[in-house]
Amino acid sequence: MQEFLQQLVNGITWGSIYALIALGYTMVYGILRLINFAHGDVYMVGAFTAYFAARLFGAPGPVSLFAAVLVLLLAMAVSSLLGVVIERGAYKPLRKSPRLTMLITAIGVSLLLENLGLIVFGADPKFFPQIVAPRQIELGVGVLVSSHQIIVLSVSVLLMVALQVVVLKTKIGKAMRAVSFHREASSLMGISTDNVITFTFAVGSALAAAAGVLVALSNPKIDPLMGIMPGLKAFVAAVLGGIGNIPGAMLGGLIMGISEVMVVGYISSTYRDAIAFALLIIILLVKPTGLMGTGMGEKV
Amino acid sequence: MYSAHYGAFKSGVAIICLFAVALSICFVFSCAKKTEEIRVGEFGSLTGTTATFGISTKNAIDLAIEEANAAGGIEGKLIKVIVEDDQSKPEEAATAVRKLIEQDRVVAVLGEVSSSRSLAGAPICQNAKIPMITPSSTNPKVTQVGDYIFRVCFTDPFQGMVAARFGHDSLEARDAAILRDIRNDYSVGLADFFIQTFTSQGGRIVSDESYSEGDIDFKAQLTAIKAKSPHVIFVPGYYTEVGLIARQARELGIDVPLLGGDGWVSDRLIEIGGEALNGCYFVNPYWEHDPDPAVQNFVTSYRERFGGNPDGMAALAYDAGRFLVAGLKKLASEEPEAFAAILGLPRPETKELRKEAIAKLRDIFASTEDFPGITGSITIDENRNAVKPAIFLTIEDRQYKFVGKVLP
Numbered sequence: 001m002q003e004f005l006q007q008l009v010n011g012i013t014w015g016s017i018y019a020l021i022a023l024g025y026t027m028v029y030g031i032l033r034l035i036n037f038a039h040g041d042v043y044m045v046g047a048f049t050a051y052f053a054a055r056l057f058g059a060p061g062p063v064s065l066f067a068a069v070l071v072l073l074l075a076m077a078v079s080s081l082l083g084v085v086i087e088r089g090a091y092k093p094l095r096k097s098p099r100l101t102m103l104i105t106a107i108g109v110s111l112l113l114e115n116l117g118l119i120v121f122g123a124d125p126k127f128f129p130q131i132v133a134p135r136q137i138e139l140g141v142g143v144l145v146s147s148h149q150i151i152v153l154s155v156s157v158l159l160m161v162a163l164q165v166v167v168l169k170t171k172i173g174k175a176m177r178a179v180s181f182h183r184e185a186s187s188l189m190g191i192s193t194d195n196v197i198t199f200t201f202a203v204g205s206a207l208a209a210a211a212g213v214l215v216a217l218s219n220p221k222i223d224p225l226m227g228i229m230p231g232l233k234a235f236v237a238a239v240l241g242g243i244g245n246i247p248g249a250m251l252g253g254l255i256m257g258i259s260e261v262m263v264v265g266y267i268s269s270t271y272r273d274a275i276a277f278a279l280l281i282i283i284l285l286v287k288p289t290g291l292m293g294t295g296m297g298e299k300v
Numbered sequence: 301m302y303s304a305h306y307g308a309f310k311s312g313v314a315i316i317c318l319f320a321v322a323l324s325i326c327f328v329f330s331c332a333k334k335t336e337e338i339r340v341g342e343f344g345s346l347t348g349t350t351a352t353f354g355i356s357t358k359n360a361i362d363l364a365i366e367e368a369n370a371a372g373g374i375e376g377k378l379i380k381v382i383v384e385d386d387q388s389k390p391e392e393a394a395t396a397v398r399k400l401i402e403q404d405r406v407v408a409v410l411g412e413v414s415s416s417r418s419l420a421g422a423p424i425c426q427n428a429k430i431p432m433i434t435p436s437s438t439n440p441k442v443t444q445v446g447d448y449i450f451r452v453c454f455t456d457p458f459q460g461m462v463a464a465r466f467g468h469d470s471l472e473a474r475d476a477a478i479l480r481d482i483r484n485d486y487s488v489g490l491a492d493f494f495i496q497t498f499t500s501q502g503g504r505i506v507s508d509e510s511y512s513e514g515d516i517d518f519k520a521q522l523t524a525i526k527a528k529s530p531h532v533i534f535v536p537g538y539y540t541e542v543g544l545i546a547r548q549a550r551e552l553g554i555d556v557p558l559l560g561g562d563g564w565v566s567d568r569l570i571e572i573g574g575e576a577l578n579g580c581y582f583v584n585p586y587w588e589h590d591p592d593p594a595v596q597n598f599v600t601s602y603r604e605r606f607g608g609n610p611d612g613m614a615a616l617a618y619d620a621g622r623f624l625v626a627g628l629k630k631l632a633s634e635e636p637e638a639f640a641a642i643l644g645l646p647r648p649e650t651k652e653l654r655k656e657a658i659a660k661l662r663d664i665f666a667s668t669e670d671f672p673g674i675t676g677s678i679t680i681d682e683n684r685n686a687v688k689p690a691i692f693l694t695i696e697d698r699q700y701k702f703v704g705k706v707l708p
Contacts, residue, residue, distance in 0.1 A: 268510065
């Protein structure tokens with residue numbers, strides 16, 4: 001039982017990371033019907049921005065809590081800028097082209113970022129400095145939670161709540177929902193769809209960057225290709241929850257993280273990647289719209 | 301349209317002809333200018349997940365060859381090392397070795413550190429009948445590829461046995477857990493040899509978990525291991541993953557020692573693992589504070605030349621380089637004619653002679669006895685493996701401490 005609970009804690013931590021990345025996939029899909037394959041690489045850029053920002057603030061030496069928060073915000077800002085540049089530079093000129101063209105462009109942008117990363121940062125993995133000291137907290141019955149896991153969980157919950165508030169309670173959120181419901185119609189109603197799309201990319205990329213920083217903090221090794229696998233798995237998580245559906249992406253991410261950890265813990269690590277794609281195949285066979293994708297769900 | 305295409309075709313042909321002429325001129329010149337150096341190849345991971353292995357190895361080989369060249373080379377002829385980076389990938393290693401042999405026409409190949417990558421390169425060397433000396437690939441399969449493949453380090457059966465005995469006798473562990481890198485020949489082999497000895501001594505393996513090189517999260521496996529409460533965890537992996545594993549094990553409240561092999565050897569291990577590695581043990585080819593003057597000379601000149609202390613991989617690479625130099629020297633003094641045939645690039649008239657000369661060089665390597673390496677005295681056995689001692693180190697507050705030496 002103790003082992004199971006500990007695995008659950010590990011799984012939820014990873015699940016919330018996947019959920020954060022999956023949100024970006026799902027929001028962009030909701031609005032543009034585009035699977036943004038460069039999303040995983042935005043996550044990587046977020047982690048590297050944090051790496052350099054942390055060194056600027058004096059890491060690997062001790063870093064104040066304020067600086068640590070600043071590192072996170074800086075990474076999110078740089079990545080959302082990158083997301084906007086990608087959208088404006090690569091996708092916007094293709095708005096009227098077939099969807100396949102955009103999809104292939106997305107793969108191209110992804111390869112560009114990865115190889116640029118290899119040139120700029122080098123293939124050698126970097127050790128991410130411990131900007132928050134790790135500490136263990138016992139949750140009764142022998143289940144241990146590290147301070148990093150708590151940070152991962154609380155930051156991702158905070159960001160997801162913030163996202164829900166933005167989407168449901170603000171004007172721009174209303175515009176996002178409108179554009180996702182019907183782009184042409186909302187544009188006729190006077191909504192500047194281009195601005196809404198840009199905003200969506202900015203928010204999605206910021207969330208991916210936050211995920212990158214959180215992963216780097218709890219598993220301190222980063223390299224330019226670190227975004228490929230988490231990106232793919234978060235995409236599967238988004239499909240699992242119902243692509244285009246925000247609560248679906250969170251649920252999909254959690255299921256993904258937990259099932260992965262359980263498979264590794266109880267069966268074998270060789271099935272770690274297999275489980276993600278097995279889930280994808282099953283969901284596509286059984287319920288292609290995803291767990292929460294009923295078609296009329298609140299979409300963005 | 302047609303004429304435009306035809307025009308492009310014509311200019312294409314013209315360019316190709318121009319290249320051909322330029323190439324043949326280069327060829328004539330390079331033949332005319334007799335290059336009299338001894339061409340040796342090296343392939344290693346200068347970038348990628350095990351970059352410190354490749355860099356330490358290259359530095360130390362450079363040092364060994366520079367020292368030999370500065371001392372007059374071999375009968376006045378200089379050794380030239382041609383280095384290829386394999387980016388820590390086996391498929392790149394095969395390409396690198398093919399290039400060294402077919403394009404650079406080297407007479408011997410040094411490398412690799414990782415057994416998986418040595419296994420990718422070894423069959424190519426064996427087919428081309430070019431001797432390959434791996435400084436630090438410990439998996440037994442490497443030298444089993446053929447009679448042209450040598451190593452100057454100990455093997456995994458020996459290393460695994462030593463580690464298991466150490467765990468059983470010195471750490472008094474009865475229940476051991478294994479966490480191996482399932483995609484790595486070295487790690488899988490070493491884990492098996494550890495299990496063999498450990499169980500034959502009456503110990504139990506309570507858990508056998510795995511991961512894949514490049515993973516960053518090991519908590520699921522470690523949680524499963526923790527539930528079996530072993531006395532020691534054997535982690536026969538490479539430093540990047542080991543550092544993360546140590547850190548995550550401590551985060552999960554696992555405080556038993558981790559035990560490992562020579563794949564731990566890197567300064568990055570401590571950078572990544574930090575204090576989590578306190579009280580962990582691993583097998584190392586040498587000890588940098590060994591009072592032996594040969595070791596101290598090496599450490600000093602390495603530090604002067606490259607800054608930073610030489611790790612175990614550097615020590616083995618230095619021995620591999622000196623082993624190669626010693627072989628070439630012996631060839632030069634015993635078979636001057638054969639030695640002359642391996643100089644420079646192969647020429648049509650000496651093609652057969654060169655082949656025989658390289659075969660003779662192989663025989664010299666195979667008959668090495670009591671070669672005084674800084675990682676211990678090296679004798680090449682009938683399977684082209686080095687018979688030599690192993691050293692145990694522990695980590696205390698980011699420092700390596702000597703624990704003991706095990707003779708073969």
